[in-house]
Amino acid sequence: MMMSVAVNQEEGDEEAAARGENPSRTCKLPAGGVVLLVLVGLLAAAVITYKLSFDKIRTNQTIQTLKEENEALRKNISDERCVKKRPEWEKYRGSLYYFSTNKSSWNDSRRSCADLGSDLVKIDSREEQMFLEIRVRDLMENDREKFWIGLTDSVEEGKWFWVDGSPLNKSLSFWLPWEPDDMKAENPAGEDCGGMGKKGGADDLICWYDQFCDLHRRSICEKPTNLSTTELHFFSKSNYYHPL
Incomplete structure (x- = not known):
């Protein structure tokens, strides 16, 4: 019987060799192993x-x-x-300033500033007033060479507003001792527009005045530095002032 099994084994090996198989390496992988290999492949993917x-x-x-x-x-x-x-624009902190040497009325000065993508200057701090006062005094040829700023009480006498519609902070104002006086001697309309300037320098930065809005004065334009070069900027407008 054992000899018969051995003969059958030898015949099987010879048949496997004839098919090109290596009998010693032929093995069957269990079904569970195949599933595991597939799962590993999917996980890797x-x-x-x-x-x-x-x-x-x-x-x-x-x-x-x-x-x-x-x-x-x-x-x-x-x-x-x-x-x-445009070297005429001067940078100070977060704003650009243009000191116009052209003389025009307060309203026309606003229009000129708007054409440059700006508006008449609004003064928000003592430091800004100091910067402007020093620049203005250097540009003034005489004590009459004043500069318009963005301040007016044209709607209601004595109530001063900036060009963006915000009221003037009285604790942050720099009026000359006798200003604003709304003098009507030269013009019945009075003096409803603000300006600044004192040749030779101002004591404690005091150099604001009110004057007749149609007088021809120089002006200071201001715009933020964060505007794009092509953007035309207009500050928010209220109906407290004469429209452009």
């Missing part, structure tokens, strides 16, 4: 897919960040070129 998706998202975020940084850089360069091309 899922990990690779997740990594690729994550890398794509991170790449898109990096590209968006680079675009934003590039846009900010382009804007800064554009603004700097604008200031360099």
Whole structure:
């Protein structure tokens, strides 16, 4: 019997050799092992897919960040070129100022500022008043060379407002001791527009005055530095002043 089994084994090996198989290496993988291999393959594919998706998202975020940084850089360069091309605009803190040497009425001065994408200056701090007072005194040829600022009481006498509609803070005002006096000797309409300037310098920055709005004076325009070079900026307008 054993000899018969051995003969059958030898015949089986010879048949396997004839088919090109190596009898010593032939084995059968259990079904559970096949399933495990499939699951491992699927898991590996899922990990690779997740990594690729994550890398794509991170790449898109990096590209968006680079675009934003590039846009900010382009804007800064554009603004700097604008200031360099227009040296008459002077920067102080968050604003640009234009000291106009053209003489015109208060309303016409506002129109001229609007044509430049700005408005008559609004003074928000003692430091800003100091900057303007020093610049104005240097530009004045004589004590009559005043400059219009964005201040008026044209709606109701004695109630002063800035060009953006905000009321004048009395604790942050720089009127000359006798101003505002609304003098009507030269014009019955009175003096409803504010200006500044004192040749030779002002004591404690006191150099504001009120005058007849149709007098021809120089003016100071102001606009924020964060405007694009092509944007035309108009400050918010209320009906407290005469419209442009």
